[in-house]
Amino acid sequence: MGRRENKLGILGWLKLKGYSIEKLMYVAQRISGVGIIIFLLAHILNVGLVYAPTKELWEPPGIIGKAVLVILGIIVVFHTFNGVRLILAEYGFIVGKPRRAVYPYKMTSLSGRQRLAVYLVLAVFIIIFYFWIMVAFNLLGW
Amino acid sequence: MKESTKMLLHYITGFLILITGATHLIANNLVRFNWIKDTLWYPMSQGVFLAAVLYHAMNGLRVILVELFPGSSSGKIISIILTVVGIIFFVFGLYFLLVIFGGR
Numbered sequence: 001m002g003r004r005e006n007k008l009g010i011l012g013w014l015k016l017k018g019y020s021i022e023k024l025m026y027v028a029q030r031i032s033g034v035g036i037i038i039f040l041l042a043h044i045l046n047v048g049l050v051y052a053p054t055k056e057l058w059e060p061p062g063i064i065g066k067a068v069l070v071i072l073g074i075i076v077v078f079h080t081f082n083g084v085r086l087i088l089a090e091y092g093f094i095v096g097k098p099r100r101a102v103y104p105y106k107m108t109s110l111s112g113r114q115r116l117a118v119y120l121v122l123a124v125f126i127i128i129f130y131f132w133i134m135v136a137f138n139l140l141g142w
Numbered sequence: 143m144k145e146s147t148k149m150l151l152h153y154i155t156g157f158l159i160l161i162t163g164a165t166h167l168i169a170n171n172l173v174r175f176n177w178i179k180d181t182l183w184y185p186m187s188q189g190v191f192l193a194a195v196l197y198h199a200m201n202g203l204r205v206i207l208v209e210l211f212p213g214s215s216s217g218k219i220i221s222i223i224l225t226v227v228g229i230i231f232f233v234f235g236l237y238f239l240l241v242i243f244g245g246r
Contacts, residue, residue, distance in 0.1 A: 009210055030206055037199045044192075044231055048238035080160065087153045 020110060021118055029082050032075040037070055070136040077128050081121045089114060152201045155194040162191035185243035192235045200228040 008015065014025045050058045060068055088094045094117045096108035165187055169178035178184055207220045 033199075033202045034206070037203060040195060040199055041231060044235045044238075047242075048234055052238045052241045083156050084160075087156065090149075090153065 010056050021115075022110070023028060025082055025085075025118060025121070029079060029086070032079040035072065070132070073132055073136075074129055077132070078121075079127050084119045085121050088096050088117065148201055148204075152198060152205075155198040155201075158190060158194040159198060162187045162194065166191055185239060188239055188243075189236065192239065193232060196232050196235070199204045200224040 001047055018029070037108070046058055050056070059065065085094070094113045096112040096114065098107050165178065165184070168175045169184060201224075204220055204224050207224075208217050211217075211220070
């Protein structure tokens with residue numbers, strides 16, 4: 001099976017050394033996506049089976065349950081902003097124009113506005129992360 | 143359906159989630175904005191939210207799984223399973239949206 005030779009599977013996500021920061025964002029987008037899916041399906045079942053008949057909202061109990069919701073909020077914020085960046089990059093709005101390959105071979109499609117968007121996403125994420133942690137500390141009663 | 147059509151729908155539903163999901167979070171978590179839930183538009187936007195978020199979730203999962211298990215036959219199996227799961231959760235969610243909002 002020749003095509004399996006280069007197959008790293010899910011372990012390939014952990015290989016970040018030597019890759020650009022976009023690889024880190026790609027992995028984070030996938031992990032956060034899977035996390036949100038798990039919450040989403042559990043939330044639909046929870047609301048449907050517990051809230052709809054009794055009109056009482058069930059929330060995960062204890063400090064671990066609250067911590068899960070706090071982490072979920074952070075994950076959703078990251079996934080949203082990075083997702084907007086990915087849509088813009090996909091349709092070429094933030095990707096630089098291609099250029100003739102002359103020494104020193106700087107990739108305009110990866111640097112410039114595209115890279116700026118990555119830093120912007122990280123900056124917005126860190127700012128909201130800060131405020132969210134402030135809210136979470138009140139929520140957790142620390 | 144072409145792969146590019148699936149991804150275009152992925153981005154369109156992503157944008158829809160941005161709007162309807164924000165409505166969902168604001169209306170349910172901020173006491174000042176609880177009145178949104180009493181409007182007629184809210185259940186309708188939540189129906190859109192349910193459909194969009196389930197398509198986005200299942201397509202996202204499909205993209206991950208297809209990358210991890212390449213090949214056209216495994217791709218078909220993954221697509222069928224995720225479509226069935228998505229439809230089950232959509233019917234389930236829509237039924238309970240009607241139970242919750244249908245009584246007024």
